[in-house]
Amino acid sequence: MGLTPRDFLKTSIAGATAATVGVPLSKEAEAAVKASERGWQWDKSVCRFCGAGCGIMAATQGGRIVAAKGDPDAPVSKGLNCIKGYFNGKINYGQDRMTQPLLRMTDGKFDKKGKFTPISWEKAIDIMEEKIRWALKEKGPTGIEACVSPRFHPGPSGQSLLRVN
């Protein structure tokens, strides 16, 4: 009985799944995992979708992410992710992925009702600095609010921008 490449791939996916959750592996599955992951590089990463920071493993081949699984060694998530976590690889490739800051502008100038327009990082940070300094001077510390991901809090860049207690 011959296995099609797709059957083989599925056997290997099942094997990788079983190994991640500690289900004993059949010899066949173990061999399939080894064969189909040839040329892949597995690296550790952290899920970007919420503040929990679950560990994920991402496999790359030829500069592209080809697979993702939970990291059994991650103390936070112990090998499992929620359903969003497994799709981290895909957010790299979204057609609407932002690759630089956008500012609402009309005729080349900031305008709250303007259209989102790409600007340089330098300009974006200059504008943020200008606005934060203005708010601090006019309204004091309570005039500034940060709406950010929960992981902003312990981050060094967040701490140096806004001291959070």
Next chain:
Amino acid sequence: MNLSGILVVTKPEFQGEVVENLNALEGVEVHQVDEATGRIVAVQEAADIHAEIEGVKRIKAVPHVIMAEMVYHYLAEDERTYEGMPPELEDEQDGFDACVVPEYLNS
């Protein structure tokens, strides 16, 4: 095409019945069973990410399934994923030119 490895947990006494019901679902194949713990490893094939998520919900709704979660996701055959890559990321890894602004942001 999306392929995922899914861990399904049931009580050992219902394992046979659950395996049968899972195999009857379109795109789902049971590959490994751990009789001692009631754990089942299934592989699901779905057309896209939405079908994939719906598929997991469908597995969770199978009688006697205590838990069903994705553990492994294989995306290499999902060409639409890579086709959607912004052109500036294809050409250059750093120092992008202006990115494309999605229409929905300005509508």
